[in-house]
Structures are given as C-alpha cells and as structure tokens.
Amino acid sequence: MGELICTVCNQTYSLNDPRWRCECGSILDIAFTPIFDMGRIAGRKPTMWRYREAIPVGRDADIVSFDEGFTPLLEVRFRDFPVLIKQDHLFPSASYKDRGASVLISKVKELGIKSVVEDSSGNAGCAIAAYCARAGIRCEIFVPEDTSPAKLAQIRLYNASLKLIPGSREDTAEAVLASAEKGYYASHSWNPFFFQGTKTFAYEVCEQLGWKSPDTIILPAGNGTLVLGAFIGFTELRDAGVIDKIPKIIVVQSENCAPLYTAFHIGLRDVPPVEKGDTLAEGIAIADPIRGEQILKVVRETDGDFITVSDDEVMNSLRELGRGGFCIEPTSAATTAGIGKYIERIQSSEVIVSVFTGHGLKSTEKIGKIMK
Ligand SMILES: Cc1ncc(COP(=O)(O)O)c(C=O)c1O
Ligand SMILES: [Zn+2]
Structure with a gap:
C-alpha cells in the first residue's frame, strides 16, 4: 500500500522503512492511492480518522488519537464578506x-x-x-x-x-x-507522514461543503505543512473523482520573514534563505524552508499567490477577532490579516476557506502586551 519516494533521485523505499530522508539526503514524499468510501466515511465518528482508507497506517491498533479533527467550518465576516474558517485552534494540543x-x-x-x-x-x-x-x-x-x-x-x-x-x-x-x-x-x-495528517484538512473542508471544493483557500506558511498537506488532500479527492477542481491557494507570510513570497514574486524555482527580522508571527518565521520549492510549485499550479502582512496588521486583526469573541495566537492572526488584504482585491464572489491555526492561550504574554 504505497511507498516512500525521493523527490530528487526517485529512489523508492517501503513505507515500513524507518527513514525520514533519502540515502541521497533529499526529501521523501509518499506515493499512495487513497480510497474514499462515502458510505463508510459518513457512518463513522466525526474525527479526522473517518477517512481511514485514505491514511497510510497499516493496523487500526496502532492509531494514536484523541478523536481529534472534523473541526467546525464556521462563517466569520471580514469587511462584511463571509469567509469559512476551520476552527483548528480547537485541537487537543490547541493547534492544527x-x-x-x-x-x-x-x-x-x-x-x-x-x-x-x-x-x-x-x-x-x-x-x-x-x-x-x-x-x-x-x-x-x-x-x-x-x-x-x-x-x-x-x-x-x-x-x-x-x-x-x-x-x-x-x-x-x-x-x-x-x-x-x-x-x-x-x-x-x-517527515512525509506528517503531511498525510495535514491533508485531512482538505477532506474535511470538502465534506463540510457537501463534497465540493471551495474556490480559494487562504493558509499561512513557514515550512508549509498545511499548504502542502491541503494540496495533497485536494489533489487526491480530484483524482478520485470526488471533486472537480483544486482551489486556488493563497499563502500568507510575515513581511519580516518572507522567503517564499520573495522567491515567488521574482519568478524563482527554488527559495534562497532570507535574513529574518523580528515578528509577532513566530510560527511562520522560517528563513530557509526545506520544502520551499514544493510550496512554490503548488501555489503556481493552482494559480495562487503569496501575501505578506506587517506586525501592525497582525495586531489589528488579532484585536478585531478578539472583539468578535475569538481567541487566536498572533501567528494565527497573520493569516486573518492576510484574509483582509485578499478580500480587498477580489472582483467577484468566491467561496473562501481559511483557518485559525493556533489558540490564543498559547501566547498570553504576547497578547497581554498587545492589549496594554
Ligand atoms: C499557529 C501556527 N500557524 C501556522 C504555522 C505554520 O506552519 P508551517 O511552518 O508548517 O507552515 C505554525 C507553525 O508552527 C503555527 O504554530
Ligand atoms: Zn534521493
């Protein structure tokens, strides 16, 4: 049921080979064909493991779970425009x-x-x-x-x-x-198995939309675990004939650490490391993302884009969401600040999905300073 495959030399390994990179030193991906049995999925508990036949773990007895996932997809208004937000700050350890x-x-x-x-x-x-x-x-x-x-x-x-x-x-x-x-x-x-988990974000979104794909998703990226995972998930659903398109992926970075944004906008294929400045969005401040080239590729393939946000925009978005009853961490408010900027430039209505990635209680000292 699938294999590990090197992204550079194409060498393959068994999924049961306990390795996290290729002998040549490069990143591994997983080649695997998931199965979506809608009847079985619908009959299971509302957790990310309801897509059991799409997750490459052999024995049920080895599943390590808190019955997590299937987080609410809640409508939140940004400048009066409705955006559907996955409440992934509500996971057991309080992040996606x-x-x-x-x-x-x-x-x-x-x-x-x-x-x-x-x-x-x-x-x-x-x-x-x-x-x-x-x-x-x-x-x-x-x-x-x-x-x-x-x-x-x-x-x-x-x-x-x-x-x-x-x-x-x-x-x-x-x-x-x-x-x-x-x-x-x-x-x-x-480790490519991590992305086999983050891909369930896409499965849940499509199921919650009645097995349809949104038009656009807006996600943060440092190392891109959600961006790449979501792309895998949407691609698998499209290849299985469940949905008919992969959404446009809009990626948000902090303007003080934006290697992906920079490489994308000057048209590079790979991502040179950048000098990083201080930023409130600590979770996405990755100066040298290992899977940078993959992230650029998927954003280009979906006709997507990169947006940067300043610390002031992060603070404003954090305060605004707080006034609406949401407690998210500053890194997560970078994404919501990006939503505001994206909405300013769209011409027509689109179904937009985004995410709250981390709970605010993880960052009370920073939020305390912002709210002084
Ligand atoms: C709250 C939060 N949002 C977003 C991200 C970005 O994740 P990634 O670096 O995988 O793109 C992180 C990473 O730590 C995070 O903690
Ligand atoms: Zn290799």
Whole structure:
C-alpha cells in the first residue's frame, strides 16, 4: 500500500522503512492511492480518522488519537464578506499540528519505534509531545530559547525532554540534526507522514461543503505543512473523482520573514534563505524552508499567490477577532490579516476557506502586551 519516494533521485523505499530522508539526503514524499468510501466515511465518528482508507497506517491498533479533527467550518465576516474558517485552534494540543502528529506518531508506533526527536518553533513540538505521551513513546523536543512560555510549559507537561537552544530557529534546526542521526526524526517538515495528517484538512473542508471544493483557500506558511498537506488532500479527492477542481491557494507570510513570497514574486524555482527580522508571527518565521520549492510549485499550479502582512496588521486583526469573541495566537492572526488584504482585491464572489491555526492561550504574554 504505497511507498516512500525521493523527490530528487526517485529512489523508492517501503513505507515500513524507518527513514525520514533519502540515502541521497533529499526529501521523501509518499506515493499512495487513497480510497474514499462515502458510505463508510459518513457512518463513522466525526474525527479526522473517518477517512481511514485514505491514511497510510497499516493496523487500526496502532492509531494514536484523541478523536481529534472534523473541526467546525464556521462563517466569520471580514469587511462584511463571509469567509469559512476551520476552527483548528480547537485541537487537543490547541493547534492544527495535531493533524500531522496523529498520523506520524501512529506510523512511529506501527514501526515499533520507542523514541523520537523533533524541532519546532513551539506548536509542532507540543503536538508531537502530546501524541507521544498518549502512545507511551519517549520524545526529545528542540525549541529556540525564546519560545512562548506557555508552549514550553505545555511540552514539559506532556513529559517530553525539552532542549532549549540559544539563537535562531535555524540554530535549533541545526542542533536537532545530530540527534536525528541516532534517533527517529519525527519532523513536521522532513517527515512525509506528517503531511498525510495535514491533508485531512482538505477532506474535511470538502465534506463540510457537501463534497465540493471551495474556490480559494487562504493558509499561512513557514515550512508549509498545511499548504502542502491541503494540496495533497485536494489533489487526491480530484483524482478520485470526488471533486472537480483544486482551489486556488493563497499563502500568507510575515513581511519580516518572507522567503517564499520573495522567491515567488521574482519568478524563482527554488527559495534562497532570507535574513529574518523580528515578528509577532513566530510560527511562520522560517528563513530557509526545506520544502520551499514544493510550496512554490503548488501555489503556481493552482494559480495562487503569496501575501505578506506587517506586525501592525497582525495586531489589528488579532484585536478585531478578539472583539468578535475569538481567541487566536498572533501567528494565527497573520493569516486573518492576510484574509483582509485578499478580500480587498477580489472582483467577484468566491467561496473562501481559511483557518485559525493556533489558540490564543498559547501566547498570553504576547497578547497581554498587545492589549496594554
Ligand atoms: C499557529 C501556527 N500557524 C501556522 C504555522 C505554520 O506552519 P508551517 O511552518 O508548517 O507552515 C505554525 C507553525 O508552527 C503555527 O504554530
Ligand atoms: Zn534521493
């Protein structure tokens, strides 16, 4: 049922080979044909695992889950324009990263692996730590020293071994690689099983729209785990004949760290790293995204675009959503600021879907300063 395939040299490996990159050092993807049995899907619990035959994990007994997913698709008005927002800040560890962690850690359990390492700006670390705790798998989470205190507390609460790395997010990515040589790297950016979880975002959206595709989706990207996962999901549904089109993908980055936006607008195929400035949107501040080339490709293929937002726009959007009763973290407010900018320039009505990626209670110290 499928195989790992190298994105550069095309070498293939069994899905049961416990590797996270090709022998040539490049990124792996998963070649796999999902099955969508609408009757069975409709009869199951409202969780992301209702698409069971579309997720490449062998045995049901290995599934690591909190019955997560199938988050509400709620209408929220932006400048009086209706946008459907997936409430992915309501996941068990309070960010959409649980989609990827549930599938990846289920696969880790299936492989019989007893300990993993991961690096993160915070939320992916929280998600991997939560699912490892649920599965009884040891994990070591590397994060930058200046990660939000609530995220650090959450990782500790899940009993993970926390490694605080001085310097930048890139220094953290560098530091984890030595451990990844020895242990299994449950990386949200390298490991292709993570994207087999984030793809359920697309399945849920289409099912909630009556098995139809929206016209446009607006998503954030640092490493692009939601953008690439959503693209996989929509493509699989289109190839299976369930929907007839893949939506246009609009990607939001912070203007202080926008390597994808920059490469896209000057027409490059790959993504040179950038110097990163300070930004409130800590979760998407990735100066050197590993899957950058893939992200550019899918956005171009869907006739999409990149938008950047400033910290002032993030703060305004965060406050506005708060006044409407929503508590999201500043990184998540970067996406909502991007929605406002996108809506200003559209000519006709479109069905737009976006997402709240992370809960505000993960960032109370930043929100406290913004609201002073
Ligand atoms: C709240 C939130 N939104 C969006 C993202 C962006 O995810 P990615 O880097 O996979 O594009 C992150 C990543 O940590 C996040 O924490
Ligand atoms: Zn290779």
